[in-house]
Amino acid sequence: MQETASRPSLVLPRLARQGDQAEPGFRAVAEETAVALTYGRSTHAVMMASPIALEDLGLGxxxxxxxxxxxxxxISLGIVxxxxxxxxxxxxxxxxASALARRRRRLAGPLGCGLCGIESLEEAGRDLPSVTAGTTLPHTEIGAAMEALSxxxxxxxxxxxxxxAGFWQPGQGLALLREDVGRHNALDKLAGALARQGRSAGAGALLLTSRVSVExxxxxxxxxxxxxxxxxxxxxxxxxxAEGCGITLIALARGKACEIFTHPNRVC
Incomplete structure (x- = not known):
């Protein structure tokens, strides 16, 4: 029977080799565990995730x-x-209840694959709200934001x-950060943390350490x-x-360089 993971990392022995040299030692490795999100008595999604900030994950x-x-x-949220x-x-x-029926999932991918398990092709292209927040981000803060995230x-x-995934407030700095073995999970945890703290995502920028997929x-x-x-x-x-729903998408943000793909008017 599998032991439920409760710590985000575990120190394990390893043998490091470099050429003809071998050195025993230890390394901290990230933990992951199966997390089931249930509504009522029904499992809606199962994913592999880091066993931390799970209240944020559920809400997000x-x-x-x-x-x-x-x-x-x-109404209630518990970790069991x-x-x-x-x-x-x-x-x-x-x-x-109707939203749960429409978006029911049986299984999400092992690292939070955002589209696994949906029941129709139409769900992959779901309708999204228009993002109209006028928050701007000084171009000089983009590099600083990613450095702070790291x-x-x-x-x-x-x-x-x-x-x-992190939340950067222009002129104020990095307000929140959540980590996970899955990039989707990290963003969901951040979304949950923002909601739990009563912060509006419209007041800042989301920062990601991953590629930007449609999910x-x-x-x-x-x-x-x-x-x-x-x-x-x-x-x-x-x-x-991103273009269609009004999001400013900035990618390849490294050092002083970045590439703005959509709605550049929010970068000043």
């Missing part, structure tokens, strides 16, 4: 997937360890194996984030969706 996933419209629609993983058990308002990644610094843009749109900044490149579909 519910918001970014459109299963609820506001945090108030989650199981022999094979962890359950995030949620009870939602009755009015959310510096704040304690779990990644320890393990070199996790992604991060990341969809999740950003669902919480009204006007700016999405990533260290890696976007997909073509992600660019089209």
């Amino acid at each position: 996933f519910s918001l970014t997937e459109g299963l609820i419209g506001s945090p108030a629609e989650i 360890p199981r022999p094979a993983g962890i359950e995030v058990q949620m009870e939602v308002a009755e009015a959310c 510096a704040a990644q304690a779990l990644h610094r320890e393990t070199r194996a996790v992604h991060a 990341m843009v969809q999740k950003a749109a669902m919480i009204g984030a006007p700016l999405l900044v990533a260290v890696s490149a976007p997909t073509a579909l992600a660019v089209r969706v």
